[in-house]
Amino acid sequence: MSEIKIIITGTPGAGKTTAIAAISETPPVRTDTATTDELSEVKEQTTVAMDFGELTLEDDQKVFLYGTPGQRRFEFMWKILVQGGLGLIILVDCTREDPLADMKMYLENFSDFIAETGAVIGLVKRDMTDTPPLDEFYQALNQQGLMFPVFEVDVREQGDVALMIDALVSLLEYS
Amino acid sequence: MKYLSSIGLSVKDENVLKSLIDLLGARMSEEWHYRDDVPADALLLDVDNPDAIATWKMRPETARRNTIAYSNSEPGFALTRRLAKPLRAAELIAVLKDIEQANDELAVPVVGSEATEVTTLADCVDRQGNGVMRLACGDREVVIDRSRQQFCSSESGESLAALLTLPLPEYQISTGADVRLPSEASVRWQDQKAVLWLVGQCGSHGKLLDGVDRNGLFRLNRWPGFGPVRPSHTVLSLCSLLSRKSAMGIADMREATGLPEFDIIAFINAAFLTGILDIQSGDVARPETGAAKPEVSTERKGLLAKIRSRLANPRT
Numbered sequence: 053m054s055e056i057k058i059i060i061t062g063t064p065g066a067g068k069t070t071a072i073a074a075i076s077e078t079p080p081v082r083t084d085t086a087t088t089d090e091l092s093e094v095k096e097q098t099t100v101a102m103d104f105g106e107l108t109l110e111d112d113q114k115v116f117l118y119g120t121p122g123q124r125r126f127e128f129m130w131k132i133l134v135q136g137g138l139g140l141i142i143l144v145d146c147t148r149e150d151p152l153a154d155m156k157m158y159l160e161n162f163s164d165f166i167a168e169t170g171a172v173i174g175l176v177k178r179d180m181t182d183t184p185p186l187d188e189f190y191q192a193l194n195q196q197g198l199m200f201p202v203f204e205v206d207v208r209e210q211g212d213v214a215l216m217i218d219a220l221v222s223l224l225e226y227s
Numbered sequence: 228m229k230y231l232s233s234i235g236l237s238v239k240d241e242n243v244l245k246s247l248i249d250l251l252g253a254r255m256s257e258e259w260h261y262r263d264d265v266p267a268d269a270l271l272l273d274v275d276n277p278d279a280i281a282t283w284k285m286r287p288e289t290a291r292r293n294t295i296a297y298s299n300s301e302p303g304f305a306l307t308r309r310l311a312k313p314l315r316a317a318e319l320i321a322v323l324k325d326i327e328q329a330n331d332e333l334a335v336p337v338v339g340s341e342a343t344e345v346t347t348l349a350d351c352v353d354r355q356g357n358g359v360m361r362l363a364c365g366d367r368e369v370v371i372d373r374s375r376q377q378f379c380s381s382e383s384g385e386s387l388a389a390l391l392t393l394p395l396p397e398y399q400i401s402t403g404a405d406v407r408l409p410s411e412a413s414v415r416w417q418d419q420k421a422v423l424w425l426v427g428q429c430g431s432h433g434k435l436l437d438g439v440d441r442n443g444l445f446r447l448n449r450w451p452g453f454g455p456v457r458p459s460h461t462v463l464s465l466c467s468l469l470s471r472k473s474a475m476g477i478a479d480m481r482e483a484t485g486l487p488e489f490d491i492i493a494f495i496n497a498a499f500l501t502g503i504l505d506i507q508s509g510d511v512a513r514p515e516t517g518a519a520k521p522e523v524s525t526e527r528k529g530l531l532a533k534i535r536s537r538l539a540n541p542r543t
């Protein structure tokens with residue numbers, strides 16, 4: 053049986069590694085490295101290959117959680133990573149300049165995969181800003197003929213990460 | 228014998244109205260009395276008073292028949308009968324005669340037959356419109372301020388849900404100016420969506436809201452914000468189902484999920500109350516659902532159920 057995996061993507065610093073750490077049974081296998089370029093002012097570590105965590109089901113089957121590297125120069129890896137994946141979680145960092153554009157970029161880049169599976173949007177760092185309003189994300193989705201759940205989450209909280217996976221699983225079954 | 232009642236009038240207006248009624252006498256074909264304690268044949272509503280409108284909206288349909296909008300200027304409120312302030316005998320007589328006549332034309336009065344009564348908390352909150360409303364049971368309470376889109380409660384989480392599950396007669400309900408607000412310092416106001424969602428989920432008792440067409444086709448325009456209460460599998464399934472491109476009827480929803488209608492109605496009401504539900508008339512030609520995704524295999528369903536079960540049992 054092929055590997056069961058859920059993919060988590062988002063801009064650098066959105067919280068992919070944090071989300072996986074919050075829910076994975078094993079500490080995420082980090083492939084982080086010290087940041088060198090413009091990102092270094094913001095973050096000390098960034099993920100260069102991928103993060104990886106796991107959940108064990110009742111019959112010992114495993115579900116793997118993969119975080120894509122955030123930086124766009126790793127875009128070539130995204131398509132490889134999603135092959136055979138169950139679905140996508142897109143984390144949108146609302147403290148960035150244009151979070152709506154970020155979301156659209158990921159929806160576009162993963163459009164084939166999303167069309168076959170499904171996606172959940174997690175808005176992060178809402179404690180730091182309440183813009184753009186939630187409605188604008190739904191409008192942006194609607195413009196692309198999409199209807200996915202958009203949740204305001206704190207990826208440091210296991211319950212919030214579980215909600216996103218739970219919603220994704222329901223989408224796969226019923227939408 | 229006919230009865231007139233009023234909602235939201237100033238003390239002065241109410242006194243004027245009562246004395247005018249006493250003076251009508253022979254000028255009317257029937258005898259009119261001012262009474263608040265019996266079902267009224269005509270109701271004067273001060274539409275310049277938002278709290279009065281809120282109270283009025285909660286009255287059952289039967290009690291809202293023959294409402295006369297009483298206002299300073301042209302009311303932004305669609306009622307066929309109106310009286311301008313201040314009250315004048317001639318105008319009052321004209322409008323009451325009109326009501327007498329309209330009632331005569333109805334061979335059999337419809338009172339109580341087709342008209343729907345407010346029987347659930349969800350109905351009651353839905354009808355309340357834009358004012359303030361307080362629900363209390365013993366020392367537990369919820370205050371919902373629809374105009375400021377917020378609520379506060381002595382309860383939270385599961386105990387709030389439990390409070391909203393009671394049958395309607397168990398609550399003491401006050402609205403508008405009658406609501407004693409908790410002192411500002413002691414309460415935490417929260418977004419009303421959370422409580423409206425719970426009112427729909429817990430306070431529907433299997434009855435679809437009046438504004439919702441039983442044969443309609445439903446679709447979500449967004450997902451609910453769940454707040455601190457983790458949504459059930461039922462709720463997530465229905466959210467997913469109503470995220471599809473084509474809207475769905477209640478029967479389709481039952482078939483797709485195997486859920487009881489009771490749960491589906493609770494969900495639809497909750498979505499309606501929180502403003503995330505789009506309703507299309509079920510009469511229009513059904514869109515072709517030909518492009519639907521293939522059935523999810525049993526094996527796949529099994530896997531998804533296992534993931535769900537794992538998420539419900541977090542390991543620390």
Ligand SMILES: Nc1nc2c(ncn2[C@@H]2O[C@H](COP(=O)(O)OP(=O)(O)OP(=O)(O)O)[C@@H](O)[C@H]2O)c(=O)[nH]1
Pocket residue numbers: 062063064065066067068069070071095097098099100119120121122123176177178179180205206207208
């Ligand atoms: N204030 C606040 N901080 C958050 C929130 N969510 C995540 N963070 C912080 O944001 C940072 C996210 O960092 P990572 O998890 O490394 O982000 P990443 O997506 O893996 O980034 P790359 O690997 O560089 O692509 C961490 O320091 C988190 O603690 C939030 O909701 N509020």
Ligand SMILES: [Mg+2]
Pocket residue numbers: 068069070084098099103119
């Ligand atoms: Mg990372």
